Amino acid sequence: MSDWPKGPLAWIEDRHLYVSVPFTWNLNEVRTKVSQASMFWDHATVGGPAVKLSRGFSSPFRWPSGVTVDYGDMPGVLQRANPLATRTSTGCPNSCAFCGVSKIEPGFSELIDWDNKPIICDNNFLGCSKSHRAIVYERLADLRLPAGVVDFNQGLDAFLMTDWDAVWLNRLKATCRFSCDAVDDLSIGRAAFGLLRSAGNAKARITIYALIGWRDTPKEAWERCDELASWGILCCPMWFHKLDAMEWNIVTEEQEALGWTNQKRLDIMGWFWQRRGDIKEIRKTISERRP
Numbered sequence: 150m151s152d153w154p155k156g157p158l159a160w161i162e163d164r165h166l167y168v169s170v171p172f173t174w175n176l177n178e179v180r181t182k183v184s185q186a187s188m189f190w191d192h193a194t195v196g197g198p199a200v201k202l203s204r205g206f207s208s209p210f211r212w213p214s215g216v217t218v219d220y221g222d223m224p225g226v227l228q229r230a231n232p233l234a235t236r237t238s239t240g241c242p243n244s245c246a247f248c249g250v251s252k253i254e255p256g257f258s259e260l261i262d263w264d265n266k267p268i269i270c271d272n273n274f275l276g277c278s279k280s281h282r283a284i285v286y287e288r289l290a291d292l293r294l295p296a297g298v299v300d301f302n303q304g305l306d307a308f309l310m311t312d313w314d315a316v317w318l319n320r321l322k323a324t325c326r327f328s329c330d331a332v333d334d335l336s337i338g339r340a341a342f343g344l345l346r347s348a349g350n351a352k353a354r355i356t357i358y359a360l361i362g363w364r365d366t367p368k369e370a371w372e373r374c375d376e377l378a379s380w381g382i383l384c385c386p387m388w389f390h391k392l393d394a395m396e397w398n399i400v401t402e403e404q405e406a407l408g409w410t411n412q413k414r415l416d417i418m419g420w421f422w423q424r425r426g427d428i429k430e431i432r433k434t435i436s437e438r439r440p
Contacts (some may be wrong), residue, residue, distance in 0.1 A: 156229055157197075166190040169226045174390075174397040176203060176210060182207035184213040192216075196223045201253045206393050227270065234302070235266040241273040243306075247330065247363050249392045267292060267299045274301060275309035286317040296322035297354055304328050304358065307341035315348035325350060330360040330386075332373050341365050342380055354381040362404050367413045369423040374421055386421050388414060 157179050158169040158278040166187070170179050176199055195212065196219035203210040204220065212218055227234050240257035241250045251273045255271070259281045265288045274282065299321045305314075307327045314422050318325055325345055329338040339359060345355055357377050361370040370386065377384040388398055400409050 152231070154230055158204070158226065162227060162281055164189070164191045166193040168193065168195045169199055169223055169230070170199040172390075172397070173199045173202055173392070173394055176201055180210075181213060183216050186237060190390055192234075192431065194219055194223075195303070196220070197226070198249070198253050198374050199255065202249050202392055205252055209327040220351035220373055227266070231268060233266050234268040234397070235264045236260065236270050237263045238271045238274065238277050243273065247360060247389060253393070265289070265292065267294055268300070269301045272303055273306050273309075274303075274375065275306045275311075275314060279313075282304050282317075286321065287320055289323075290418075291355075294321075296351075297324050298322075301326055307334065307337045310344050312344050312348065315344040315350065318345065319349040322354065323350075324354050326356045326358065328358040328360065329377055331364065331375065335373065335376060338377065339380075342382070351363050354382050356385060359380045359384055359386050360389055361417065362388045362407070363416065364407070366408045367417065368408075372419065378421070384421055386418050388418060 154171070157171065157175050159182075164185065166181065166189075168174060168179050177194060183195060192215065198375040200218060201220055227236065233430055238257070238259045241248075242257045244251045254272070254315070257276065259277050267289065269289075271277070274285070277285075292299075296299040301318075301323060303326075305325060305327045307329070310327070327338065327341055329335060342355065342357075346352070357380075359374050359377055360372070361374070365373070374386055375385050389404075390397070391401065398414070400411050401415060
């Protein structure tokens with residue numbers, strides 16, 4: 150239900166090809182595709198987050214002549230990616246150095262209305278006003294869905310978690326996702342986790358994402374992920390990519406200077422992701438690995 154396309158999303162309407170490009174490392178393959186002749190379509194339009202980010206590249210990314218570039222929001226694309234997804238706000242009040250949201254969607258605003266669907270894709274839902282959040286919670290409650298179906302898919306800002314929100318999330322039996330992007334965020338993450346648990350949210354419905362390879366060494370990344378997993382919840386390391394990265398999962402010179410190699414990246418990513426369903430094994434191994 151919360152599955153998403155792993156790459157560009159393409160569809161054809163009236164012999165017109167539309168392609169939404171999620172990641173910058175997809176840009177070259179999409180450019181190749183739309184530059185080729187096809188018996189199924191006559192014209193192509195490209196858009197999506199990566200296309201928006203490409204406007205800020207130091208070296209302009211050029212599309213073939215005759216291709217329409219859409220730097221706005223392609224109508225209906227979110228529901229094409231996942232028919233149960235919706236948004237109640239756009240943008241984000243933060244401007245984190247590692248994140249492209251402020252460039253993709255400058256500004257932050259609450260929508261007046263939205264499709265009442267269970268997968269919430271706001272960039273920073275907890276950054277919305279309490280009155281807005283209350284309306285969203287109440288509308289989701291009206292759906293009367295089973296536990297885990299309501300999913301705050303883009304992540305909840307741990308810095309903004311309140312006991313009031315935690316109670317609502319438990320009432321909805323929602324899947325709660327948040328992140329811990331640096332070692333300095335551990336105390337904030339711990340506090341947010343504590344609020345969720347105190348309100349009754351089950352550990353099985355809590356996932357935490359850990360940005361690695363941004364400003365941390367491999368040792369620091371392992372220690373942070375170990376700490377997060379020791380809480381008994383799913384910890385998912387996420388490899389840092391520059392906003393103009395044209396290759397997926399590469400180790401940059403800056404990351405090498407921090408001590409990273411591709412093998413060290415594979416070690417931590419593979420270890421945690423392959424054991425997503427076995428919290429007991431993770432906790433046991435963490436205990437054995439610690440001095």
